Amino acid sequence: xxxxxxxxxxxxxxxxxxxxxxxxxxxxxxxxxxxxxxxxxxxxxxxxxxxxxxxxxxxxxxxxxxxxxxxxxxxxxxxxxxxxxxxxxxxxxxxxxxxxxxxxxxxxxxxxxxxxxxxxxxxxxxxxxxxxxxxxxxxxxxxxxxxxxxxxxxxxxxxxxxxxxxxxxxxxxxxxxxxxxxxxxxxxxxxxxxxxxxxxxxxxxxxxxx
Numbered sequence: 001x002x003x004x005x006x007x008x009x010x011x012x013x014x015x016x017x018x019x020x021x022x023x024x025x026x027x028x029x030x031x032x033x034x035x036x037x038x039x040x041x042x043x044x045x046x047x048x049x050x051x052x053x054x055x056x057x058x059x060x061x062x063x064x065x066x067x068x069x070x071x072x073x074x075x076x077x078x079x080x081x082x083x084x085x086x087x088x089x090x091x092x093x094x095x096x097x098x099x100x101x102x103x104x105x106x107x108x109x110x111x112x113x114x115x116x117x118x119x120x121x122x123x124x125x126x127x128x129x130x131x132x133x134x135x136x137x138x139x140x141x142x143x144x145x146x147x148x149x150x151x152x153x154x155x156x157x158x159x160x161x162x163x164x165x166x167x168x169x170x171x172x173x174x175x176x177x178x179x180x181x182x183x184x185x186x187x188x189x190x191x192x193x194x195x196x197x198x199x200x201x202x203x204x205x206x207x208x209x210x
Contacts, residue, residue: 056151058087084136132172133160
């Protein structure tokens with residue numbers, strides 16, 4: 001069975017997810033934005049074996065610790081879509097803008113497309129390309145357990161910002177309506193910040209969508 005733990009990282013209180021199979025104890029980190037030591041303690045406490053890092057998009061508060069984790073655990077960084085490469089090119093600039101310690105430029109070992117899938121101990125996850133907040137944003141879908149990791153596309157009662165470089169409000173709304181709101185109401189999602197919610201809850205009560 002798959003389990004996950006939310007670990008809030010950086011001053012932006014970003015929801016990093018430690019996701020693992022409780023049989024193999026193989027694990028991935030989704031959006032490890034910072035606080036390397038905190039993440040390492042969580043991995044050790046859970047007793048899991050970290051296999052990969054999955055990224056929803058290229059903003060620093062979601063990717064910041066990925067390069068160092070890759071070096072420490074000798075694992076690949078996967079995602080997001082290649083259209084976010086410009087954000088990885090600008091990692092040092094992002095550090096200056098948001099007051100983070102300097103981080104060297106790094107790139108994912110594998111970019112993701114809409115037709116791709118991710119694997120963890122025999123469990124398969126599908127990938128949705130959901131541009132708008134950033135052009136290369138992706139959403140990770142566990143169809144068996146009806147669970148989503150949506151990054152900064154959708155929140156409990158809100159939607160992602162589009163005032164960052166290459167953000168696009170109409171594209172974001174299209175991604176939400178055509179990729180997420182077509183899913184069943186009982187899909188639960190982990191947003192990049194704040195509390196979890198369900199597609200059904202947001203379909204009815206999210207003021208940005210109704």
